[in-house]
Amino acid sequence: MTDWPAANRRARILKQHIDSSSKSTAMLGINVAGSNDPVVNRFNRLQMQQLTVAFWGPDFTPSDLQALDVDGLDPESGVLLYEDADSDSVFNSEFGSDAPVPLRNLVWRPEPEPVDLDGDGNADDIDGDGDVDSKDRAWVLRLRPKLAWSVPDTDAGGPRYTTPIRDTMLKSDEPVLAKALPVDKDAVKSPRAVTRREEGADKAAPALVEEVDGEAYWAKRPVHIHKDEVKAAADAAAAQTKAVPQAGSSGDDLFVVVRTSKTIGRLEPFKVFIPMTLPGRPVQDQQAGIQFTPSNIVSPQALTKLHPEEDPIEGWYYHEMMESSISCEVIDFTGSGQSIFLDGTPVPALGIDASTNRPDLTKAQGTDGLGGPQSFVVAGAVWDSCLLFKS
DSSP states (O other): OTTSOHHHHSOOOOOOEEOTTOOOEEEEEEOOOOOOOHHHHHHHOOEEEEEEEEEEOTTOOGGGBOOOOTTSOOTTOSEEEEEOTTSSSSOOSSSSOOEEOOBSOOOOOSSOBOOBSSSSSSOOOSSSSSOOSGGGOBEEEEEOBSSOEEOOSOSSSSOEEEOSSTTOEEETTSOOOOOOOOOOTTTOOSSOEEEEEEOOTTOOSOEEEEEESSOGGGGOOOOOOOHHHHHHHHHHHHTSOOSSOTTOOSSOSEEEEEOBOTTOOTTOEEEEEOOSBOTTSOGGGOBOSEEEESOOOOOGGGGSOOOGGGTTSOOOGGGGOEEEOOEEEEEEOOOTTOOOOTTOOOOOOEEEEEEOOOGGGOOOOOSOEEEETTEEEETTOOOSSOOOOOO
């Protein structure tokens, strides 16, 4: 360890990097669940209509990502919305069955815009310098499924449905049978609850009813649902065209996935997040976040990103930044029919195409330079650090 400079052996934050011309890389995971109530799902199943995401970085522009597929289906698209079709809570488009959600009109806006993170309607400081200015503007994308995306009923386990029996859950293939529930009379003092068994005049499936001493509205209970109705609701839900099962998974159900372009700048940091509102737009178009039908208000706290790797400390500016590597491609020049001869002319085998993609940071340039051991000399240029260049 003494051979290492102190700056290189002290504790430091590890950064995640992404290559230029990258493979599909998930930058956001979204864990969402609706209602496990068959009555609710029969008439008001929760569906996602729109997801708004924002991309920001000190030098980020849409050209840092691959061109967008307007339909959100092309695996080469710079941004896609994937669903966790195999319910393993992990994004995997190559070896798993995760698949893109078809979108409509996936296009960038002409300019970046101010974004609001906490829902107060005012633009927020995104770069962490304490000021709200043009440097805080982000590139916003609306991800709109072509067909409303049905939210999973539960967050874990197989398909399950509530029944008329209080505190009872049944799997979809189990019959609904009424049975007496134990009552702890010592724990229940007021109102006094007594469980009894009732059968309708038509001898239909029995149900449990509670007799309550106290206010009349204490005795009100949801309408009883019979076995055939529960089964019909389950069959209707199962018939919906949807890759993600109604049970969802215990982890993320959706992923915002990116692919970088060849021209992304070297060591360029950027991030993706979900803004609450877009203050620079007309009032009717300011709502961002995640929008559902039936209409549900999502709290700003629900859109706050979690950082599992940094749980012991509070998340801050650089924790959520993805940093690009130096753009480099190795090109194969070999092919069939080629030969190499002893003492013959040089034959190219590999080509290396590398670039910082940062012309604004060019230290010096020219046509005359002299290479030497661990050095490269250009007349009139002085530098004291390594420099990658492209001729």
